[in-house]
Amino acid sequence: MGASADRFEAPANLYSRCRLSNFPVVSISEEQIRDALKSVKYPGFTRDIVSFGLVKSIKIDNGEVKVQVAIATNDPNVPATIKNDAEKILRSLAGVQSAKVLIDIHAPPAGTGAGVVAAGIPGVKHIIAVASGKGGVGKSTVAANLAVALEQIGARVGLCDCDIYGPSISLMFGTRERPMATDENKIVPIEQYGLRLMSMGFLLDDMSPAILRGPMVTRYTQQFLRQVDWGELDYLVLDLPPGTGDIQLTIVQTVALSGAIIVTTPQEVALIDARKAATMFEKVNVPVLGLVENMSYFISPSDNKRYDIFGSGGGEREAKRLRVPLLGQVPIDIATRESGDRGMPIAAEDRKSLVAAEFVKIAQRVREALA
Numbered sequence: 004m005g006a007s008a009d010r011f012e013a014p015a016n017l018y019s020r021c022r023l024s025n026f027p028v029v030s031i032s033e034e035q036i037r038d039a040l041k042s043v044k045y046p047g048f049t050r051d052i053v054s055f056g057l058v059k060s061i062k063i064d065n066g067e068v069k070v071q072v073a074i075a076t077n078d079p080n081v082p083a084t085i086k087n088d089a090e091k092i093l094r095s096l097a098g099v100q101s102a103k104v105l106i107d108i109h110a111p112p113a114g115t116g117a118g119v120v121a122a123g124i125p126g127v128k129h130i131i132a133v134a135s136g137k138g139g140v141g142k143s144t145v146a147a148n149l150a151v152a153l154e155q156i157g158a159r160v161g162l163c164d165c166d167i168y169g170p171s172i173s174l175m176f177g178t179r180e181r182p183m184a185t186d187e188n189k190i191v192p193i194e195q196y197g198l199r200l201m202s203m204g205f206l207l208d209d210m211s212p213a214i215l216r217g218p219m220v221t222r223y224t225q226q227f228l229r230q231v232d233w234g235e236l237d238y239l240v241l242d243l244p245p246g247t248g249d250i251q252l253t254i255v256q257t258v259a260l261s262g263a264i265i266v267t268t269p270q271e272v273a274l275i276d277a278r279k280a281a282t283m284f285e286k287v288n289v290p291v292l293g294l295v296e297n298m299s300y301f302i303s304p305s306d307n308k309r310y311d312i313f314g315s316g317g318g319e320r321e322a323k324r325l326r327v328p329l330l331g332q333v334p335i336d337i338a339t340r341e342s343g344d345r346g347m348p349i350a351a352e353d354r355k356s357l358v359a360a361e362f363v364k365i366a367q368r369v370r371e372a373l374a
């Protein structure tokens with residue numbers, strides 16, 4: 004484009020006038036439309052409608068664009084938001100005179116999102132995802148201690164570390180054992196402290212996760228979730244990586260979850276992301292069983308005084324807002340961090356501790372919620 008084009012941007016209606024008076028018309032390709040649609044996110048997710056495979060057709064006729072999108076949802080806000088966002092973006096493109104986004108809506112099967120069928124795992128009664136929007140708020144700590152506490156109240160429990168980029172369950176359970184495979188090519192979980200454990204970290208050791216990208220991660224995660232031979236379990240706890248992106252989406256679409264637990268700290272920054280995670284599960288029809296507020300407070304060992312380091316009441320307020328229970332409040336606790344680093348979750352190492360008792364309470368509430 005010449006210098007004049009840089010200084011002057013014609014509004015869309017000018018193009019039609021240009022055409023009438025035989026000025027050169029800016030034409031737009033299907034690829035440009037598809038590219039622009041990549042900035043339309045599926046509501047509640049960081050993933051866009053193109054990579055989601057929802058854009059079924061694009062037709063362009065003299066600057067008039069028609070896009071067909073197919074989605075499976077029960078939520079009327081989802082198609083409305085996608086339609087608005089997509090039309091707005093398309094209308095802002097040079098060369099587009101009118102844009103219409105037509106949406107085909109189907110009802111999704113229960114427990115799934117965006118029309119992909121998630122299936123249960125044979126022998127496993129309940130699959131629970133432990134998630135958060137924000138990283139480092141203590142998901143793995145909560146997942147590990149909750150799994151131990153569920154076992155202590157009499158359940159058969161498995162724990163699966165789904166964090167391909169930063170697996171931590173093998174460290175928290177002090178095991179580097181490599182899992183075995185059965186004749187049917189199934190992976191056998193490792194047994195530790197009465198739990199069955201599986202971690203992507205057990206299998207990945209020489210392969211740098213940094214080279215696993217996009218579709219490879221999706222395939223690997225799906226295969227991993229489907230190939231483990233869990234046996235008979237009451238609960239399978241999934242420790243999710245932080246965020247609401249592709250991997251989380253793949254997981255919720257691959258296995259039918261009974262519910263999700265969202266971990267947050269009392270700070271606003273964590274609560275905002277907890278809200279995003281809750282919305283993500285809502286959109287894919289997975290019930291949020293409740294929030295766990297981690298690092299809620301600190302009891303000083305010297306004077307037994309309570310300090311609300313990250314403020315107080317955040318988890319409770321957010322649980323009310325989301326209309327889900329606050330399942331528990333776990334203090335910041337030096338022994339909790341140390342035991343995690345040592346390879347034995349606090350709920351197993353010191354059953355009399357305040358934190359262990361809180362996890363038993365959380366486990367009981369989870370059991371009630373799923374009964």
Ligand SMILES: Nc1ncnc2c1ncn2[C@@H]1O[C@H](COP(=O)(O)OP(=O)(O)OP(=O)(O)O)[C@@H](O)[C@H]1O
Pocket residue numbers: 135137138139140141142143144145166169171243244245297298333334335336337339340341343344
């Ligand atoms: N209640 C707690 N008291 C003290 N330390 C804690 C507590 N919860 C978590 N930690 C520590 O904080 C660090 C981060 O916790 P953790 O790995 O469980 O977070 P995460 O949300 O799983 O992180 P990521 O997003 O990277 O997966 C760890 O060192 C852990 O031991």
Ligand SMILES: [Mg+2]
Pocket residue numbers: 142143144166171242243244
């Ligand atoms: Mg983690």
